[in-house]
Amino acid sequence: MKIKLFKSQKISWKLTIYYATIFSLVLMMLSASVLYGIRLYLINQAINKAMDTSNSIIERINGSxxxxxxxDDPELFAAEQDSTISARIVNSKKIMINSLNKFNWSKLQILADNSVKKTEIDKLHLVVANRQILNRDKVIAYLQVVVNMNKEYVFLEALFVLMACADLVGIAISLFAGYLMSRRMLYPIDRITRAAQSISVHDLNRRIEVSQTDDELSRLAKTFNEMIERLHLSFEKQKQFVSDASHELRTPISVILGYIGLIDRWGKEDTDVLHESINAIKNESIGMMELIEKLLFLAKGDSGNQKLKIHEFSFNELIDEVGKESELISQKHLIQYTSVGEISLLADRKMIKQMLRALIDNSVKFTPENGSITLLAYSNNNSVNINIKDTGIGIPSQEVIRIFDRFYRTDKARAKETGGSGLGLAIVKWIVDAHKGKIAVESNIGEGTNITVELPQLMNYKAET
Ligand SMILES: Nc1ncnc2c1ncn2[C@@H]1O[C@H](COP(=O)(O)OP(=O)(O)OP(=O)(O)O)[C@@H](O)[C@H]1O
Ligand SMILES: [Mg+2]
Structure with missing residues (x-):
């Protein structure tokens, strides 16, 4: 249990880290773009300031x-009050002839063009505007205006620290909230795991609580419950099968033991008792053998070990074969068998014969002497239809759906004398299903029973065999 819980915690940690990483990346990208945008805006402002200042100085020089x-008039810069702005004028020999505010000009080269750009000198962030001063289209001097952006950069640094702190807090919160949320979301999985662990073979009627919401986890719980339901049903069926089978085997064994007791006491001297007992033991043993064979057939079918041996054969021949055998076995009934046209079938011949024998055997058993049994085969729309009709005792309508159940017999008292185990039709149903066919029963009490089996004629069995 500890291992399972640890595993689910691992998932919630994974989810948390995954989402926290995405969240942090988005947060950092947002902060970076805000900082970058503000920086661009501030540099733009400084450029405008440098351009405006240089324009007004040049206007003053031109007298416009x-x-x-x-x-070199000291009053030239008198109008400029902004302490972040410095300016100088150099003559054509690059000698400074006028300046505004103290500034270490030695580090800054004057360019002989009209340009404005952001630069950094000795950790000073500056916007520098270079202008040519013209007289009759001839360059007579140069003006350089410098805007010190250090205050703005101090603000940008403070903003950066603030945003980084906010990002860290955001990441921590997202980790914490993400972990709590994923734990909360995955909690139902822990619950399902614990419930699944507590369900054992003896406890198959327990179910997992399903929440009202229609989400993945409630669907998982529902599916799990449905699976337990199916397991429960098949386990109950299996249990019933084992108990019925044991019960069926107990009766012949008790009879055999009874006769052995009889031989032990009187049979050694009395040959009549001896013969009767040997006969009875023989019959019971044959019955038991047949029962065990049927049980083995069904058990193999359940475990998927009952393989079909598919090949094409003449269905007309099979009908004749089964019909003749039935006539021989039961001479007290009128048995008729017909097949219409040439019918070939792709199927497991041995099993189809077993199916026909089980159906005819029922008709013989449940039809009074001199009654008739008709076997009719014909092909129709790529399927082979087999009709087994008798004039027997019939099956009560409410019991028709149960006759394919294992060990089910409509009349238990009568079953004793007919000697059936109630497995014949279960085997028939298995064979019909294995051949992807259908079986239908029509029956009226006192009138007779009509069973129709429909088998696909050219079934592709490759996948199954
Ligand atoms: N043709 C029929 N007429 C009347 N009842 C039938 C007929 N076929 C089947 N039944 C009823 O259905 C029950 C189940 O049939 P099924 O063949 O499975 O068992 P069974 O014949 O009793 O035993 P087994 O076939 O194992 O020897 C029978 O016991 C009988 O009550
Ligand atoms: Mg039968």
Whole structure:
């Protein structure tokens, strides 16, 4: 039990780790894209700021907004109040002639073009805008505007730490909640496992509780219960079969023992008693032998060891053979047998003969002397039909469905004198089923019984034989 529970816990751990990994990946991807988006936005802002500042300085130099200012005029940058912005002007010989705010310009190269880009110098995050200052289309100097983005990067770092913490908390929660949830979901499996372990052969009427919800687990429980139900039924049948078989075998053995006692006491001197006893013992032994053969047939059928030996044969010949034998055995009945047209059948000949013999044997047994028994065979729509009709005592309609049950006899008292064990029709049914055929019974009390067997003529048995 411990091993089983550990196994199911392993599944819940697997599920937890699986879902927590997916959840964490999604969480981290989300955080990373948020951080990346904010960073892009902030850099864009800084670029705009650098461009705006450089534009307004150049406007002031060109005098497009008022009085034209000279390149080295200290008032040129007076309008720029933002402490994160630095600027400088260098002349065409790359000598700095004006600047705004203190900045270590030595590390920053001035580019002789109009460009703006984000750069990093000595852990300083900067956006640098380079502009050419023109006079009559000739470059006379260069303007460089630098926006220090360190505050933004401090904010981004803080945001990163915050998000990482939130992610860690999220992962921990997802692990915990995932474990609890998967344990909860898999709990019914533990329950089914425990219930299955507690069901034994002596306890087959126990069932697993099925929850109301129609989910996979309740279906599993239902299927399990159905399986136990089937096992229970077949186990009960088997038990009944064994007890009936033992009972059937006990009677002839008691009779044999009775006669042996008789011989022991008087048979040694009295030859009549001796002969009677030997006869009775012989008959009982033959009966017992027949019974054991029938039991063995059914047992082999149950275990799947009863193999069919399929080949094609003439059904007309088989009908003649069985008919003649029946005439010989039972001369007190009028037996007629006919087969219409040429009928060939692909089947196990020996078994089909056994089936016909069992059916005729019943008709003979349950039809009074001088009654008639008719055997008719014909083929119809790729199937062979065999009709066995008698003018016997008939079967009560409510018992017709039970006559194929093992050991079932409609009239127990009469059975004693007819000597049947109630296995003949069970064997017939097995043979018909094995040949994928059908059997139908029509019977009226006092009028007779009509049994029809329909066998497929060209059945493909390859898979089964
Ligand atoms: N043709 C029939 N007419 C009347 N009753 C029948 C007929 N065939 C079968 N039955 C009834 O069905 C019961 C079961 O038949 P089944 O052949 O299985 O057993 P059985 O003939 O009694 O014994 P066994 O065939 O094992 O020697 C019979 O006992 C009988 O009551
Ligand atoms: Mg019989």
């Amino acid at each position: 907004t008022g009085e034209q200012m000279s390149l």
